Amino acid sequence: MKRNYSKSPWLFVFFLIAGLVFSTGCTVPEQGYSADPVYAEVVFEATLPQAVSEGTTIQLEILDEISCLNFNPTRYAMSLKGETTYYVRLPLPIGSVIKYRYILGTSPITPEKDFNGNDIRYRMVTIQDPVVIQDIVSAWEALSTDLGKGVLSGYVVDSTNNIPIPSVLVTIAGKQTYTGTDGYFTIENVPVGEHILLAYHPSGAYQVFQQKAVIANGAQTPAVFGMQPSQFVNVTFHVDTPDNTIKGAPLRLLGNLLQLGNTFSELNASCTVLASQAPIMTYHEDGSYSITLSLPVGLDIRYKYSLGDGFWNAERKKDGSLRVRQLVVPDHDIVVYDTITTWLVSDEQPLTIRVKVPATTPANESISLQLNPYIWMAPLPMWALGNNEWLLTIYSPLDVLANATYRYCRNEQCDTSEGIIASSASTTATITSLSNTIKDEILQWSLTLPTTTSGN
CATH class of the missing domain: 2.60.40.10 (Immunoglobulins)
Known part of the structure; x- marks a missing residue:
C-alpha cells in the first residue's frame, strides 16, 4: 500500500478569510464561531470501461446524504483527457469528506455500476491537500467486462492499544462494508488497479483513515491498519x-x-x-x-x-x-x-395534518406520519398536542403532495403498527387538497406480526 498520493506541482491552495471570535462567560456571546476554510484544488479523473458515444457527457456527482442521496446532488461536467479518461477540477475545503460517484448524462441519468450491475451508492475521499483522484469505473450496465478484479480484506484496530474496532465503514472503489466485532472486513470484486481506501467511524469516535491500496487480478490484498481515537x-x-x-x-x-x-x-x-x-x-x-x-x-x-x-x-x-x-x-x-432563511419552496401556505389517536395508545409512544408521493418515505415524527392529539405542519415540498398517499404509525414501525383511519376505513388515505387542514381520527391500531418460518 502507498500513502503519498497527493503531491502535484501545478496544484494550488487558496484561502478564504473570515473572522474568528471567541466569547466566554455565562451570557450569550454576540458573535460566534466563523470558519476560516483553506481550499485545495482537487482533480477528479475517471477512467471508463470503454469509450462512450459522441455527444454523451460524463459528470461528477457530489452527493448530499442529509437530504437523501438522490434528491440534492451537485453535478459537474467532466472534460475528455484521453480516449476513455475524463477529468474535472474543483476547489474543496481541506478537511472535507466527499461522497461522490460518476454518471452518464443520459435522461434519466445512468450512475456507474459495480461488476454485479449494482449502482455505486457513493465513493468516499477526504481532502487534506491538493490532490489528483484517479478512479476506475467498472461498468455502466449489468454487463461483464474485461477488467480484472480482486479482494481487499483485513482488520481495523485502535492505534493506541491494537484492540479491534467494530462497525467501521470501509470503502474502496465505490464498494462498502463494515467491520465485524473482531475488526475484520472483506470486500470482493474490487477492480484491478490503485484505489483510495477509506475507513470512517459512524459516530466520529476515530479519525478518518485514508491511504492507497493496489488490487491485483485474482489476488487478495491485505489491509491491517489502526485508527486514531478522536478528541x-x-x-x-x-x-x-x-x-x-x-x-x-x-x-x-x-x-x-x-x-x-x-x-x-x-x-x-x-x-x-x-x-x-x-x-x-x-x-x-x-x-x-x-x-x-x-x-x-x-x-x-x-x-x-x-x-x-x-x-x-x-x-x-x-x-x-x-x-x-x-x-x-x-x-x-x-x-x-x-x-434559517425559509422553510418554503414558494409562497404556498403550509399544510397541517392533525390526528386523534385511540385513548388506549400508551402515553410513552410516539406517532409518526408516513408519506408516499411515489414511494413510501421515512416516517416523520408528529408533534404531541396532548389529549391523544398529534399534529404535523408540512411547509415543503408541497408540489409532490397532491394525491399523495399517507398513513399513521406507532413508534415509526409503519410496517407492523399502522392506524385505521376513520375517513377511509383503511390504513391509508389520500391528500386531495393542499388548502385545508386535514383532520383524522384513528379508530384502532392494526398490528401486523413479522412472518416467521419453522424448520423441520
Missing part, C-alpha cells in the same frame, strides 16, 4: 427561525453522524437520515433554538435544521433549494450562530 469538544448550535415557524415546534439538528440521525443504511427513497434518531433542540421564547453537542475534532460535519427530516420540512435557501451546512470541527469549544 472531542463542545459545539453549541444557536439558530434563529423564520417568523412563520410554529411556536415551540420540535426543531431537529440532522447530520452525517450516527448521533445526528444518520443510520448509515439505505432507507426508502435513497435516504439514510432518520428524523426520530436526530436530537431535538431547546426552544427559547424569542423563537430561537439551541443545542450543545460533543463532536470530534477535525471531522467534517454536514448538517441542517429541520421540522421534519432531511427532505420534508428541511430548511431552504432563498431560491427554495435545499440547504446543507458544513463545519470542520476545530480543536476548541465553539458557538455556531445560524439563521
Whole structure:
C-alpha cells in the first residue's frame, strides 16, 4: 500500500478569510464561531470501461446524504483527457469528506455500476491537500467486462492499544462494508488497479483513515491498519427561525453522524437520515433554538435544521433549494450562530395534518406520519398536542403532495403498527387538497406480526 498520493506541482491552495471570535462567560456571546476554510484544488479523473458515444457527457456527482442521496446532488461536467479518461477540477475545503460517484448524462441519468450491475451508492475521499483522484469505473450496465478484479480484506484496530474496532465503514472503489466485532472486513470484486481506501467511524469516535491500496487480478490484498481515537469538544448550535415557524415546534439538528440521525443504511427513497434518531433542540421564547453537542475534532460535519427530516420540512435557501451546512470541527469549544432563511419552496401556505389517536395508545409512544408521493418515505415524527392529539405542519415540498398517499404509525414501525383511519376505513388515505387542514381520527391500531418460518 502507498500513502503519498497527493503531491502535484501545478496544484494550488487558496484561502478564504473570515473572522474568528471567541466569547466566554455565562451570557450569550454576540458573535460566534466563523470558519476560516483553506481550499485545495482537487482533480477528479475517471477512467471508463470503454469509450462512450459522441455527444454523451460524463459528470461528477457530489452527493448530499442529509437530504437523501438522490434528491440534492451537485453535478459537474467532466472534460475528455484521453480516449476513455475524463477529468474535472474543483476547489474543496481541506478537511472535507466527499461522497461522490460518476454518471452518464443520459435522461434519466445512468450512475456507474459495480461488476454485479449494482449502482455505486457513493465513493468516499477526504481532502487534506491538493490532490489528483484517479478512479476506475467498472461498468455502466449489468454487463461483464474485461477488467480484472480482486479482494481487499483485513482488520481495523485502535492505534493506541491494537484492540479491534467494530462497525467501521470501509470503502474502496465505490464498494462498502463494515467491520465485524473482531475488526475484520472483506470486500470482493474490487477492480484491478490503485484505489483510495477509506475507513470512517459512524459516530466520529476515530479519525478518518485514508491511504492507497493496489488490487491485483485474482489476488487478495491485505489491509491491517489502526485508527486514531478522536478528541472531542463542545459545539453549541444557536439558530434563529423564520417568523412563520410554529411556536415551540420540535426543531431537529440532522447530520452525517450516527448521533445526528444518520443510520448509515439505505432507507426508502435513497435516504439514510432518520428524523426520530436526530436530537431535538431547546426552544427559547424569542423563537430561537439551541443545542450543545460533543463532536470530534477535525471531522467534517454536514448538517441542517429541520421540522421534519432531511427532505420534508428541511430548511431552504432563498431560491427554495435545499440547504446543507458544513463545519470542520476545530480543536476548541465553539458557538455556531445560524439563521434559517425559509422553510418554503414558494409562497404556498403550509399544510397541517392533525390526528386523534385511540385513548388506549400508551402515553410513552410516539406517532409518526408516513408519506408516499411515489414511494413510501421515512416516517416523520408528529408533534404531541396532548389529549391523544398529534399534529404535523408540512411547509415543503408541497408540489409532490397532491394525491399523495399517507398513513399513521406507532413508534415509526409503519410496517407492523399502522392506524385505521376513520375517513377511509383503511390504513391509508389520500391528500386531495393542499388548502385545508386535514383532520383524522384513528379508530384502532392494526398490528401486523413479522412472518416467521419453522424448520423441520
